[in-house]
Amino acid sequence: MVDFRMPSLGADMEAGTLVEWHIKTGDIVKRGDIVAVVETQKGAIEIETFQAGQVEQILVDLHSKVPVGTPLARIRAEGEAPATPPPVAPPVPPPIAGAPPITMPTAPPFPVAPLTAMPARPRISPAARRLAEARGIDLRALAGSGPGGAIVYADVARAVVKAPAGAPPPERKRAPALDLDAMRVAIAAAMARAKREIPHYYLSHQIDVTACEHWLAEKNARLPPDNRLLIGALTVKATALAACRFPAFNGFYRGDKFEPSKAVHIGVAIAIRGGGLAAPALHDTNQLSLDDLMGRMRDLVARTRAGRIRSSELADATLTVSSLGDRGVEALYGIIYPPQVAIVGFGKVVTRAWVIDGAIGPRSIVTITLSADHRVSDGHAGALFLAEIGKLLEEPDKL
């Protein structure tokens, strides 16, 4: 039996509010399934389970705020025997002849889901609330099909289909999913800790990405917009491959020592409209083909901006990449996201007069930077790491 606990989604998190259950007692779950949604300073986070098995018991009611580490549900691993029913009986006295046999109430083989008291007000999942706000659906008119009669996304989605077409959505000033003030507090805590604890050093390097641009133009010309690549997919992949060769930049600094990570999960810094930032992980970035990586990045950006990040994406990043895109400036020097030990920055692509084989010509140039933790690595290794990223980007077809 394994307890599924309220995860820590960042060094600054002390408690989380359980706002959606995606499982009920008796459900079979696989590793990686999204089982619950927890509201934190970083928005609504989808929580995955690492334990496969059958849900034995739900321990925490919706809308409860509980400290990190609190058991939320009990999951029985495959092959494990069901929980022993609570000891039933004081020893039964031997039946007296003629007396009717005494029957003891037996505990059901699986505990029944705790009954939730009828809430005075309908419980509404954040996703449902967002959809209702976006489409002008009156939540009071809906019946909930979720646990305890909660109104979930599917209920609102059904109402949207039924709603008369052309009902104008109400005025919206901002995607309602994200609490940007809370996000700012989380950014402040993480960045202040980074500047307090991590002795950063900084390097910068200019690289020629003309080959990448030509390769992308040729590839994208044959593709519908759904499958087109952005240069960001190439820079993230090149960074992931370079990190495999330079493990001192990939991992965590915890308990006064560096723990290199075998897996490379690049955290992709994503700007949120209205002023916010998150850097969720693209799992096993080094092993993804460019097409897969681009698809995952699009999905990750969309979900992050809608306030739907998964727990593993928040906690797992081993190295962060921050790109200014094509409307920023030439260079950015990032602050390391603890407990990571490095962040790689990509400035915007600019056209510069460049010398190639003794002749001057226009080339597309990007300034890449490295901020790294001096407790773990030195400038020499950092320079080689940064140069490796540049070399990998000279041959985009090999990424």
Added chain:
Amino acid sequence: MTDAEIGKILQEELNNIAPEVDISTIDSKANLREAMDIDSMDFLNFVTAIHHRLRIQIPELDYPKLITLDGATCYLASALAKQKV
């Protein structure tokens, strides 16, 4: 499809990306990326949405023609007209 109808579709798709922007206040000749703070991923999503909604091909080389509201309306009107022929 009239220019007004195309304009309405553009407005809806841009609002999917930037819900807080009132498109009617955007200068129809302004660079949308600057005026609406749209990044390359947003722009790709915008092109993808238009491609599916109007069933027209939008090669990457034509992206610059979509960068203002006037330009995009004109480009899409002409692409739709060609498609009919």
